Amino acid sequence: MSNLTSATTEAISLLFAGDKELWGIIGISFRVSTTAILLSVIPALATAFLLAYINFPGRRFLISLFSSLLSVPAVVVGLTLYLVLSRHGPLGEWRLLFTQTAMVFGQMALCFPILVAMSHAALQSTDKRAWETARTLGAGVIRTIFTVLREVRFGLFAALLAAYGRIIAEVGASMMLGGNILNHTRNIPTAIALETSKGEFAQGIALGMVLLMLAFTLNFMLQHFQGKEGLVE
């Protein structure tokens, strides 16, 4: 118990003292995950829209595929991309393995199916009349799409949070594709795994606190964003 207390005290002092190594790790984590989300969100929304509104051969298969990909372990995604990006892999010439770019690819592969599946579910739940009403009131296709997206904005925001939460906390893909190199590819989850294996808990606890703070902040933001409309009266 006293070990835990002293490690926690040390963790808090590391955070507030602005420990360069610790904040460097936090910076890499946020940079990689935010880039991955930003690069994924528009293609994922477009895919979800196509799956929800356009009838084409293979649509049902794709919906099932994206739902199935939700449960693929991060380490399997990491392994697959490792084989693709490794020196003898099809994209080995790009020399991306153990770089932040490789980590972004890994996290994109993880968040894309979440964004597609959850956005698709949100769009599926919209009333078809929303689209038709916008059209009959003279809106063009682009404006109608934005109108429908606005109608399901809470569902889309929840998808964004779920995807961000998943990638910023995943270990497997980041470890395999980034290599956990200090000041280069070491992010919060890989650092926690490393420090814990060494028996150094203070840094791990400090980074864990950052992840918890992030989770709480994002969820409070969602609640605030939804306002009273998210409540059942």
Add this chain to the structure above:
Amino acid sequence: MSAQKIQLALSGVQKRFGNRLVLENAALELTGGECKLLCGENGAGKTTLLRIAAGLEKPDKGNINTGLGDVSWRRCRKTLQEKIVYLHQQPYLFDGSVMHNLKFALSGKKMNKKESAHRALQWAGLEELEHHAARTLSGGEKQRVALARAWLRNPAVMLLDEPTANMDAPARLRALELLQQLKQEGLALLIATHDPVQFRNLVDSCLTLKNGKIFKEKDVHYTDGSVVSIHQFIQ
């Protein structure tokens, strides 16, 4: 807007859902300032016909004339969406205030949106609901907001699917008053209903959709089983 001008004419419209032929060689004509009822049992194809006329559903066959001669549905779809407003049986109001919904109909138009929206609120007697969340309104209020929103588009034709369904008597009267105003302003109205009686003071003629075809009615059948001629009905 000329009261005699043909605003919308459909001819030879055919629509099939799977093996079921819903519309077969259906035709109708609407002129400005005219109100027609489209009667028929549930599932007769009234909504499908309205959706085709509004440019929301593609027919298998058929021509449409919006004043520029007979053209295929695909070619005049954009004109249909510019000229015609379709109101669902239960109108859809966007998430937001009544004002937000009214302003939606004005986007792309160069005018003082707030002033125009206030005129629409006044027109529909909804001034006190300006800042209310649209989704918290009653069925009758929603219908009036939808009518005011459609009115702001300044369409030539309005297609209404059971516009007074599930309304109590005062709400129905208020909605009928607004429809009467629209007609007096020169709009062509086509109202799909399975209960024509409530529109007796509004309609000029009554059409029936049966087995995919449209017939001009000589008689009107009341829901209690009694029958009157269309002339007596309108009188």
